[in-house]
Amino acid sequence: MRFSGLKVLAEGLRGQKGWTPQWRDPEPKPAYDAIIIGGGGHGLSTAYYLAKEHGLTNIAVLEKGYLGGGNVGRNTTIVRANYFLPGNSEFYSHSLKLWEGLEADLNYNVMHSQRGLINLFHSDGQRDAFARRGNAMRNQGDDAELLDADGVRRHLPYLDFENTRFPIYGGLLHKRGGTARHDAVAWGYARGADSRGVDLIQNCEVTGIDIENGVVRGVQTTRGAIRAKKVGIVVAGRSGQVAAMAGMRLPIESHVLQAFVTEGLKPCIDHVVSFGMGHFYISQSDKGGLVFGGDLDFYSSYAQRGNLPMKEHVMDAAMTLMPMIGKARVLRSWGGIMDMTPDGSPIIDKTDTEGLFIDCGWCYGGFKAVPGSGFSFAHLMATGRHHAPAAGFRLDRFRTGVGLMDEEGTGSQHNLH
Amino acid sequence: MRLDCPTCGTRDRREFTYQGDALALDRPSRDAGDAAWDDYLHNRENPAGQTRDLWYHDACGTWAVVTRDTVTHAVHGSVAATDATR
Ligand SMILES: Cc1cc2nc3c(=O)[nH]c(=O)nc-3n(C[C@H](O)[C@H](O)[C@H](O)COP(=O)(O)OP(=O)(O)OC[C@H]3O[C@@H](n4cnc5c(N)ncnc54)[C@H](O)[C@@H]3O)c2cc1C
Ligand SMILES: [Zn+2]
Numbered sequence: 364m365r366f367s368g369l370k371v372l373a374e375g376l377r378g379q380k381g382w383t384p385q386w387r388d389p390e391p392k393p394a395y396d397a398i399i400i401g402g403g404g405h406g407l408s409t410a411y412y413l414a415k416e417h418g419l420t421n422i423a424v425l426e427k428g429y430l431g432g433g434n435v436g437r438n439t440t441i442v443r444a445n446y447f448l449p450g451n452s453e454f455y456s457h458s459l460k461l462w463e464g465l466e467a468d469l470n471y472n473v474m475h476s477q478r479g480l481i482n483l484f485h486s487d488g489q490r491d492a493f494a495r496r497g498n499a500m501r502n503q504g505d506d507a508e509l510l511d512a513d514g515v516r517r518h519l520p521y522l523d524f525e526n527t528r529f530p531i532y533g534g535l536l537h538k539r540g541g542t543a544r545h546d547a548v549a550w551g552y553a554r555g556a557d558s559r560g561v562d563l564i565q566n567c568e569v570t571g572i573d574i575e576n577g578v579v580r581g582v583q584t585t586r587g588a589i590r591a592k593k594v595g596i597v598v599a600g601r602s603g604q605v606a607a608m609a610g611m612r613l614p615i616e617s618h619v620l621q622a623f624v625t626e627g628l629k630p631c632i633d634h635v636v637s638f639g640m641g642h643f644y645i646s647q648s649d650k651g652g653l654v655f656g657g658d659l660d661f662y663s664s665y666a667q668r669g670n671l672p673m674k675e676h677v678m679d680a681a682m683t684l685m686p687m688i689g690k691a692r693v694l695r696s697w698g699g700i701m702d703m704t705p706d707g708s709p710i711i712d713k714t715d716t717e718g719l720f721i722d723c724g725w726c727y728g729g730f731k732a733v734p735g736s737g738f739s740f741a742h743l744m745a746t747g748r749h750h751a752p753a754a755g756f757r758l759d760r761f762r763t764g765v766g767l768m769d770e771e772g773t774g775s776q777h778n779l780h
Numbered sequence: 781m782r783l784d785c786p787t788c789g790t791r792d793r794r795e796f797t798y799q800g801d802a803l804a805l806d807r808p809s810r811d812a813g814d815a816a817w818d819d820y821l822h823n824r825e826n827p828a829g830q831t832r833d834l835w836y837h838d839a840c841g842t843w844a845v846v847t848r849d850t851v852t853h854a855v856h857g858s859v860a861a862t863d864a865t866r
Contacts, residue, residue: 616826663831666851666853
């Protein structure tokens with residue numbers, strides 16, 4: 364089934380009775396050419412590009428819950444390419460270009476909205492740092508524009524510009540930055556993969572990885588053993604547990620990140636606004652809710668919910684930046700499990716086991732990476748060679764110290780990102 | 781979340797600074813080799829369940845090894861890092 368304006372109109376006239384399920388619900392086969400563990404954004408996009416770019420269709424995605432029930436459905440949906448370091452810069456640039464063609468490619472409305480992202484600064488030193496970042500973005504071929512305070516005021520008149528502690532000096536505008544509908548991205552990739560023959564198997568938890576003489580043979584699951592020549596681990600916050608099934612210990616700690624949404628309001632925040640000094644960022648969803656968040660709670664956790672201190676901190680920062688938000692009522696808050704690496708950058712690599720690959724360490728920024736990560740990980744799994752834009756995401760960079768990508772410049776240590 | 785300081789008793793999480801896995805107490809020798817140092821600095825068991833991690837009580841300066849559940853956030857006690865069995 365293809366979506367089109369005509370189809371929507373026709374279904375409207377026929378009482379919406381002609382829609383069919385978006386993907387099959389197949390039984391697992393005894394063997395596949397490749398298995399993807401994890402049906403989040405990255406797992407589903409990997410399966411899609413394995414099928415589309417590399418013609419590998421005898422493959423399965425194994426998901427322990429339901430498709431898109433993990434972080435891909437829990438994030439605050441910011442999509443951007445404003446990275447600074449070589450290695451990250453070209454990867455996120457590639458990913459944003461895939462985003463820009465995604466709806467046409469998937470024939471699916473992922474509500475990608477390039478409404479512009481503004482990173483605020485509050486001192487001369489910060490202005491210099493953002494000017495430098497903007498130059499790095501433009502050198503990469505992406506867009507960046509340095510705004511002074513009046514420039515920011517034209518876009519965001521509702522901010523408190525004269526705040527005593529953090530007066531607004533200006534902002535870095537990234538026009539192609541924005542948001543997308545998170546579940547729709549998972550659903551669009553799921554539908555695209557399924558229509559190319561990929562088996563999407565839900566309620567199927569991987570409980571073991573079978574390895575013989577250093578070569579992967581398949582996996583054990585709650586729905587039986589499944590053989591495979593290649594296996595990709597793409598389980599975000601659960602990477603430590605699944606890697607342990609292959610005898611690996613990863614440079615990853617799982618932490619909780621919270622997010623918040625208010626009741627639905629009339630349109631009032633047109634951009635994505637990032638207030639780094641307060642560890643606060645905000646946008647408004649198409650449904651009207653103000654979606655915002657802050658920093659990690661900063662202790663390892665698998666709870667998918669956080670504690671009060673960070674909630675208070677985020678609310679404080681919101682009130683500091685935009686006092687008008689005090690009139691809105693918070694509807695919900697939730698948390699997700701973040702796979703944090705020491706340098707804050709991800710991992711897309713082979714493992715010491717032949718045929719076993721891993722894609723993880725996306726920290727709190729993996730939603731924007733969903734297309735790029737799937738594309739590059741599929742390339743690695745299919746060809747055995749690193750895809751150029753993701754070639755820096757090596758697993759061994761921590762041990763060797765070569766090629767660390769510490770975007771924030773705080774040091775490559777677990778509690779610093 | 782409230783944590784136990786071995787010196788002061790149960791206190792609000794806001795009074796503590798988190799360091800990470802209590803593995804930090806097992807510093808390898810200088811010549812242990814890069815694999816041992818990699819395990820010490822980077823690689824983590826990262827358990828979903830019981831863990832031991834290091835917290836600093838800002839109020840009194842005690843380093844505590846807290847036994848905690850990462851899934852439920854329940855705290856099962858703590859000892860001063862100086863008394864912790866490695
Ligand atoms: C509050 C919050 C805000 C965020 N905001 C942003 C943002 O604005 N922009 C941005 O770019 N990123 C953001 N992120 C980060 C982003 O959501 C994640 O980095 C990204 O979604 C992780 O990849 P994924 O989608 O594949 O993960 P997930 O959706 O978590 O997928 C992993 C899947 O693996 C499955 N799984 C785990 N173990 C097993 C097993 N043993 N067997 C089978 N399946 C298994 C899980 O059930 C899960 O469905 C945010 C995250 C959170 C929590
Ligand atoms: Zn104390």
